[in-house]
Amino acid sequence: MSDPAIQKKPTLKRVIIALVLGTGGGWAAQMLHLPLAWMIGAMLTVTVAATAGLPVAIHPLLRQIMVAVLGVLLGSSFSPELLDHLADWSMTLTALAAYCAIGGGLSYLYFRFVAKYDPVTAYFAGMPGGLTEMILVGSSLGGDARQISLTHASRILIVIMTLPFAFQILEGYEPAARPPPGPPLLELLGSDVAILVACGIVGFLCARALRIPAAGLVGPMALSAIAHLSGWTAAKPPFELIAAAQVVVGSAIGARFAGVSLALIRRALFYSLGGTAILVAVTLVFAFTLTLVTGIRPDALVLAFSPGGLAEMSLIALALSMDAAFVATHHIIRIFLIVVMAPMAFRLLNPNLKVTEKSGL
Template sequence: MIAIPLPWMIGSMVTVTVGAMLKLPLALPNRLRSVMVVVLGIMLGSGFTPAILPQLGDWALSLSTLVLYVIVSGAIGIWYFRKLCDYGPITSYFSAMPGGLSEMTVVGGEMGGDSRKISLTHAWRILTVIMTLPFLFQLWLAYDPATRPSVGLPMTEVPLEDMALLTACAVAGYFIAKGLRIPAAAIVGPMILSAAVHLAGWTTANPPSELIAVAQVVVGAAIGCRFVGISLAFIGRSIVAATGGTVILAAISLLFAWVLHNVTGLSFAALFLAFAPGGLAEMSLIALSLSLDSAFVATHHIVRIFIIVVCAPLLFKILQQLWGDPRSEQAE
């Protein structure tokens, strides 16, 4: 078996994409996708626990710098995809965000961007970073790759009261966000309520591992269904563009880690993992294997994802006024 990040999502996305390329009659209801996106929102919110609160003071500077990191990397990425790759403004914007494969694909598609290009950009970024970093750290710090930890407990081991609370967060979060017309309500609303109840200490549970796996399969399959009739040449061009974007993000991450290391004295390796454009679980595992502060790395990735998922759609609405409400780019 090949150990890749986000295996359920990327595996289903690749498989359905191949089927689409073979012109199989593939389709997936949008309503089912929305329900599964709610599950991913609950999962993201469950990363905020009371254990991180006492340590936030020591991490204040690096955590606050994440806002600048997102702005700088996003701005440079937008310029790169817009000017050098000839992507439309919406697609460039959501492709350039430094994180969130499923979140940026879902939100970008809803806003009119080309979700095929966005999903390929983020999937390739994650694959490249996760499959490259272990080898680099093996050379630098004798890192020995290990098996990735699973997310969540089996469904039979999650207490019923926790399941009820998470379900309430999912339902209430979605409808509250929908009622307030918050962009990407299916992700943002449940994530905010989930974060609140976890920070309050009311629960420590994640959604069941089986449900998380199903959610990733459905979201990945939904992405793959968008490739019906798309040529291999299109995929190849998208990967070439994504590689350049990944190199840019990695270089910016290295720069931020170096500057913060010199200013704060924090470990350069931990800072680089905290800012690296990879997955939360995978970057945290590498930190744990290197005897670095895995909570430090995980918290930075959680905050980065939170900033992107909450702020990116809102900022897009502002920029959309400057762009003159561009047309949908799905057919580009």
Template sequence: MTSLAVGLASGWLAYMVGMPLPWMLGAMLGNTVAALAGAPVRASMPLRNIFVPIIGVMLGSGVSAETFEALGDWSISFLVLAPFLMTAAGGSYLIYRHLGRFDPVTAYFSAMPGGLNEMLLLGGEAGGEERRIALAHASRVLLTVTFVGLFFGLVLGVQSGRSGGIWTPIGAPGVLDYLILIGCAALGVPFGRLLRLPAQRLLGPMILSAAAHVVQLVDLPPPTVFVIAAQVVMGSLIGTRFLGARLREVGRDLFLSVFSTTIMLITGVGFAWVVASLTATDLAQAFLAYSPGGLTEMSLLAFALGGDIAYVSVTHIVRIAIVVFSAPLFFRWINRR
């Protein structure tokens, strides 16, 4: 519970000083500093397992019938994903391989924006250094979430909160609304397993919640206190990933990650501009979809910033699928050579 206490205090401090996306960025940065200082800010996996379905239900509330009108534009975004990944991940690989002196396997899985858990599992099986892969992805998520939150808040002037700062009280949804949403969270996890979805604890509840909101079984936004709690929990979890790492080790990996993440973000902006030029997709939404953060983190950012949650989430799912399925093919080709 120490990580939550640090996250809540850091989030409140960030809110008081006017930081963009304060509850998530504050909790994340506070726990990162605490973890590097050696404080016992361990991630609570039971709490994570409880909150991820809740976040999925919240994300589903941002889906509406109008979302499906843009499906044609989505296909163009998906087609552009492959060249984006080749460019962004290729540049990142060169950073880790030649500047960081990583072995080829570790450099490859450190550079691929395919999700920490997936890349850690595949990279370990392929003989990579799991700790370096984990730190590379944790560093990239930290830098990406920080940059995107500050950029949207300070440069674009986007307020945190889908309702533009309007507080939704906890008593706004009725008893039936709560029962439906709790049912989406409880049934969504086995539903995700049944469909063998990636990130089952997130996507299963999100799909059921989206269906409930599209057919207007529920038509209210989630209470603001739940939105804040989700941001504090997720920000705290990101920060605690650095627990146990030596400061010199993290400093080196952060140094490499700054270059790697910068390449990915610049490439993401370029390809987002291409998508926005070819479709009716807003440039800011395309940038969120092409940002090299994790699925849960970027989806929650899209929710908090009032973005198109379905588009951002689905694009990240397709990106993860491309990376995961291409990894064995890539190494098979390398071995033949």
């Protein structure tokens, strides 16, 4: 089932245009010392280009490769000392189930009765995570694939465009003062390069074979975490490759708006603002409540529970020098809960609902 709201056909011309624009936007954001510059700059530039009708797209294979790079980077955040903190996370990880149920339930009510989405579309558009999975499952049950994809893409766009700036204003974060996330390429040893590459390739293949959600990110991250926890390597991917990965991921988010009418985009953004506000409000309630109970920093909990993408929220954690392993682990559990439990809960709550598959066109 094709869905132009997800992405236009990724021809070489479209990919090159998107990458050139994304790189230019990332470079400009870097010069302006914006937070998460390469990804936000690329995302903003390509989003504007897509809505203006320019032919932009990112090939899924290229995005998959760069997401694997980010997975290896996130795995490098797992140090042996991390094992000492797992018990401290038990309460916050358990609270994710309640967060998903409350946030998803309130979002469903909003999209059903305020945005006037049909029941299936409202349910899967309101789930806090699992963009690709919610599009596939929701459309197979009769939901509007285009509305679901636009709503989730808009939510991620809004969260990524606001959270880093909010932390910069409220926390005094200075992007220019942060060290680069990885070493220069020429400083890496050949053995470290081999281990990091193996983590990316083998981790992805194993995760895909096991049908793990977000396999391109979770697999490389898990294997990289094992390698770093075991002391096989302490290396991180080079910052040049990390910047390129951010450009590709940011451009891919922006390219999701290619081929979609401005009226539909305005409607999706308008209602996504309300849906995102609901999820962010629930996030803040959980974050500050759990801070009182556990003593964990509220800013780390806000990122861990925020309704953004796993890769994107983890990158923000790295940019803010927070515990990226803590943030990534919570998002992995959230995605697992959403992907596994949301379809089951929908069928239980709607045993008599007759649905027919829609193309979303």
